[in-house]
Amino acid sequence: MADVSFIGLGAMGFALADTAAKSGREIVVWNRTSDKAIPLTDGKVIVASTPAEAISASPMTVVCVSDYATTESLLGTPECFAALKNKILIQLSSGSPALSRKAYDWAKRAGAYYLDGEIVAYVNNIGCDEFPLLLAGDKSAFDAAEPLLKEYTPRTRYLGSDPAKSSVLSLAALSGSIGLTIGIMNGAALCEAAGISFQELTKDIPTNVAYDGEALMESLSKLDNGGLESSDAPISIWTEIAGLMIEFQEETGYSTDLSKFFLQFYGKAAALGLGSNDVGSLIEILRPNKT
Numbered sequence: 162m163a164d165v166s167f168i169g170l171g172a173m174g175f176a177l178a179d180t181a182a183k184s185g186r187e188i189v190v191w192n193r194t195s196d197k198a199i200p201l202t203d204g205k206v207i208v209a210s211t212p213a214e215a216i217s218a219s220p221m222t223v224v225c226v227s228d229y230a231t232t233e234s235l236l237g238t239p240e241c242f243a244a245l246k247n248k249i250l251i252q253l254s255s256g257s258p259a260l261s262r263k264a265y266d267w268a269k270r271a272g273a274y275y276l277d278g279e280i281v282a283y284v285n286n287i288g289c290d291e292f293p294l295l296l297a298g299d300k301s302a303f304d305a306a307e308p309l310l311k312e313y314t315p316r317t318r319y320l321g322s323d324p325a326k327s328s329v330l331s332l333a334a335l336s337g338s339i340g341l342t343i344g345i346m347n348g349a350a351l352c353e354a355a356g357i358s359f360q361e362l363t364k365d366i367p368t369n370v371a372y373d374g375e376a377l378m379e380s381l382s383k384l385d386n387g388g389l390e391s392s393d394a395p396i397s398i399w400t401e402i403a404g405l406m407i408e409f410q411e412e413t414g415y416s417t418d419l420s421k422f423f424l425q426f427y428g429k430a431a432a433l434g435l436g437s438n439d440v441g442s443l444i445e446i447l448r449p450n451k452t
C-alpha cells in the first residue's frame with residue numbers, strides 16, 4: 162500500500178502530489194494525460210493505469226480536477242465505486258455547495274469517508290505559504306489526512322460535518338476579494354480621470370487596504386457581539402463618498418456604473434435608518450426580504 166493517491170495532475174493537482182512526494186510519502190498518481198506524471202517519477206511515484214487502480218493502491222485519494230462534473234465522469238464507474246469502500250476520498254476540485262453535498266452522498270453510498278475541500282490560494286503557495294485550506298465532511302477522514310494537508314498549509318481547518326461548508330466559506334472569502342478588486346479598479350479610473358498615475362495609487366493602497374481590512378474584521382466581530390450602532394466611519398459617510406465619486410466621474414466622462422452601485426448599496430441601508438451605524442449593519446440589506 163502506498164501512502165496516498167492523487168487523481169488529476171493539472172497545475173494544482175501536480176503541486177499537491179509533488180509536495181507529498183517531496184516530503185517522502187509514497188504516492189500513486191493517475192492523470193488523463195499520463196505524461197504530466199513524468200516530472201514526478203523519481204522512483205517513488207507509481208503511475209496507475211486507471212482511477213480505480215489509483216484508489217485501490219492507497220488508504221486515501223486526493224482528487225483535484227477541473228470541476229465536479231469531471232470528478233463524476235472519472236469516479237462514477239462501478240470499478241471506482243467498489244474500490245472506494247472504506248477508503249478516504251478528498252475532493253479538492255472547486256465546486257458549489259450543492260455539488261459538495263451531492264458528492265458526499267455519492268461517496269457515502271460507495272462506503273467511503275469523504276472530505277470536501279477548498280484551496281483558497283494559488284498553485285505556487287502550496288507547501289510554501291500560509292493560506293486557508295478549508296475541509297468539511299467526515300471527521301475521521303480529516304483526522305487521518307490532517308498531517309498531509311498541514312504540509313500544504315498550517316492554516317488547514319476542519320469546519321464540521323456539513324460537506325457544503327468549505328465551499329460556502331471559500332465563496333464568502335472570495336466575495337471580499339471581488340469587492341476589493343472592483344473598488345480598487347474604480348479608484349484606478351478616478352486616478353486616470355485626474356491624470357494621476359496608477360503608480361501613485363499603488364503607494365497608498367497597501368496601507369489603506371490593511372487598515373480597512375482590520376476595520377472590517379472589527380465590524381464582523383461586532384456582528385456577533387453587538388456595538389454596530391455607532392462608528393467613526395458610518396454608512397452615511399460611504400454614501401457621501403460614492404456621491405462625490407459620481408460627481409467627478411460625470412465631470413470627466415468616466416463610467417459611473419460602479420460608483421452608482423456603491424451609492425445604491427449603501428444608500429439602501431441608510432434609507433432603512435442605518436446611516437449612523439457601522440458598515441457591519443450592511444448585512445441587514447442582504448438578509449431575506451430586504452430588497
Ligand code: NAP
Pocket residue numbers: 169170171172173174175192193194195197225226227228231234235253254255256280281282283284
Ligand atoms: P488545470 O491545470 O486546468 O487541470 C485540470 C485537471 O483536470 C487536469 O488534471 C486535467 O487532465 C483534468 N481534466 C479536465 N477535464 C478532464 C476530463 N474530461 N477527463 C479527465 N481529466 C480531466 O486546473 P488546476 O489549476 O489544476 O485546477 C484544478 C482544480 O483546483 C479546479 O477545480 C480549480 O478551481 C482548483 N483550484 C485551482 C487553483 C489554481 O491556482 N490553479 C487555485 C484554487 C483552486 P489533463 O491533464 O489530462 O488535461
